[in-house]
Amino acid sequence: GAGVSQSPSNKVTEKGKDVELRCDPISGHTALYWYRQSLGQGLEFLIYFQGNSAPDKSGLPSDRFSAERTGGSVSTLTIQRTQQEDSAVYLCASRLNRGHSSYEQYFGPGTRLTVT
Amino acid sequence: SQQGEEDPQALSIQEGENATMNCSYKTSINNLQWYRQNSGRGLVHLILIRSNEREKHSGRLRVTLDTSKKSSSLLITASRAADTASYFCAAPPYGQNFVFGPGTRLSVLP
Numbered sequence: 001g002a003g004v005s006q007s008p009s010n011k012v013t014e015k016g017k018d019v020e021l022r023c024d025p026i027s028g029h030t031a032l033y034w035y036r037q038s039l040g041q042g043l044e045f046l047i048y049f050q051g052n053s054a055p056d057k058s059g060l061p062s063d064r065f066s067a068e069r070t071g072g073s074v075s076t077l078t079i080q081r082t083q084q085e086d087s088a089v090y091l092c093a094s095r096l097n098r099g100h101s102s103y104e105q106y107f108g109p110g111t112r113l114t115v116t
Numbered sequence: 117s118q119q120g121e122e123d124p125q126a127l128s129i130q131e132g133e134n135a136t137m138n139c140s141y142k143t144s145i146n147n148l149q150w151y152r153q154n155s156g157r158g159l160v161h162l163i164l165i166r167s168n169e170r171e172k173h174s175g176r177l178r179v180t181l182d183t184s185k186k187s188s189s190l191l192i193t194a195s196r197a198a199d200t201a202s203y204f205c206a207a208p209p210y211g212q213n214f215v216f217g218p219g220t221r222l223s224v225l226p
Contacts, residue, residue, distance in 0.1 A: 041218065043204065089157070091159070104161035105149075105151075105206075106161070107158030110157050
């Protein structure tokens with residue numbers, strides 16, 4: 001079946017512009033994560049959605065960052081007034097979550113954001 | 117704070133040798149997972165070991181878990197050039213989502 005997809009794959013934007021990044025998780029996966037990865041670095045957790053619960057936004061670096069997940073499926077990460085330090089690969093992952101068991105995350109290919 | 121930190125940060129070995137990387141974590145966990153990342157794109161899940169398991173194998177991969185030391189190791193035997201990648205561990209605490217460590221960058225030289 002289809003995996004996690006992200007669009008666009010690459011985005012170049014000018015400093016100060018807003019950008020929207022999209023994630024289509026695997027159908028039926030109730031958990032969805034956004035991460036950011038700067039060049040040569042580890043993954044930085046941004047936000048986590050689980051079903052109808054309030055999202056965990058503890059990783060969002062500033063109020064310029066926001067995300068929503070409509071209908072428990074597609075998610076959009078929005079960065080307002082982009083800065084050069086926002087340049088990174090933005091990764092989305094989804095996970096099946098049943099009861100107390102944990103399952104592996106399935107990652108999308110990422111969106112490479114370049115702010116000029 | 118990170119739950120899952122890999123060691124070493126970078127590792128370079130010859131093809132055919134074994135590669136060992138370690139992961140330490142801080143709180144009680146439900147399971148520990150290892151992932152691989154090629155060339156800065158999406159991560160791929162390699163193996164999951166549950167907190168009541170001590171060792172697990174998958175092909176050339178061997179994972180151990182020591183909950184008393186809050187540590188895990190990933191062993192890749194008979195390494196190949198295609199194993200060159202970054203390897204991450206994630207150790208989800210009970211009842212929480214999980215975060216990834218900074219990773220180990222493995223280079224397998226032909």
